[in-house]
Amino acid sequence: MANDGRADIAVAVSRTETVCSAVYTQSRFAGASVLLSREVGSDARGAVVVSRNANVATGLQGAANAAEVRELVAKAVQADAKQLLVASTGVIGRTYPMDTMRSAITGWSVPPAPSGWEDFAKAIMTTDTVPKIVSARVGEATVLGVAKGVGMIEPNMATMLSFFFTDAEISAPALDELFRSVVATTFNALSIDTDTSTSDTAAIFANGVAGPVDIGEFRKVLHALALELVQMIARDGEGSSKLLEVRVEGARDAAQAKRVAKSVVNSPLVKTMVHGADPNWGRVVMAVGKCEDEWDILAGNVTVALCGRHVYPNPVTEEELERLSQVMRGDTTTITVNLGIAEGSFTVYGCDLSEGYVAINSSYTS
Secondary structure, three states: OOOOOOOOEEEEEOOOOOEEEEEEOOOOOOOHHHHHHOOOOOOOOEEEEEEOOOOOOOHHHHHHHHHHHHHHHHHHHOOOHHHEEEEEEOOOOOOOOHHHHHHHHHOOOOOOOOOOHHHHHHHOOOOOOOOEEEEEEEOOEEEEEEEEOOOOOOOOOOOOEEEEEEEEEOOHHHHHHHHHHHHHHOHHHEOOOOOOOOOOEEEEEEEEEEEEOOHHHHHHHHHHHHHHHHHHHHHOOOOOOOEEEEEEEEEOOHHHHHHHHHHHHOOHHHHHHHHOOOOOOHHHHHHHHOOOOOOOOOHHHOEEEEOOEEEEOOOOOHHHHHHHHHHHOOOEEEEEEEOOOOOEEEEEEEEOOOHHHHHHHOOOOO
């Protein structure tokens, strides 16, 4: 679709039957690809990904195009179209260039020659600067994850685009339960710019070829891989120069901790503070304080630490602030807030805000 030599379509399909769990954006402007994929059951065998065209707000024509692309790919890979998810990211409001896509897909060999995961990861990129791939072993099985995303990111279900593939044998109900629990504390704990994408899709496919695995160990490995992808996405955030990790402790419950942590990580003033390595902790307490509906947050009970150094409520000298500024010049800044209420906690991930974010998004149309 673009003349820069990069691939625009990526396909991953299991040769054998699989079980699948998938979650999608809750945006009221969900794209045609999302709407089509929501109809696919737990027997989905793979995904078709179109990059640099979101196919969002394109009406009936967009829906027809998404369905046709899926049918064309299914024929090429010799699969049932109803077992393929479709995902798209890129510019909103443009229909697929169907003449170009029909010509390309019908020109594939049947079945297409296999390629590597690095090629898949690169093909789904938009403004990403690096491909994002992780993998690990669980017993005799392998779990591999691929993701893309750097902007328009505050998921309300999953994340940008993220796909996991495993040869572990797991029942559909067990896979769905553990995948959704992992998503809740990884991808849904991520925010680059507070903007929920119209195209977010996250899915996992398990074909069982390697046999059964310990479910508890599988959950731990999947969570670790998902968190690694989250951190890669945050570090690669548009215009980002460092990872921002915000942990809220001592909350009424995990839900309250998440709301407060998101208030901090999403604050433009906190983000620019982090970018400038300025230990202006007043911006953190501001972001906590604006959670005005949290009636049990009392200023006298709250503590704040930057990069492990307590800055509120105890006085901090100018010399200590200068040393802290030097620490904040590293590639990761951590903010820890204790609300002093109960035992609830939650950690969220994001990045700083720089001039680069404005430059990228003020001219992005492809």
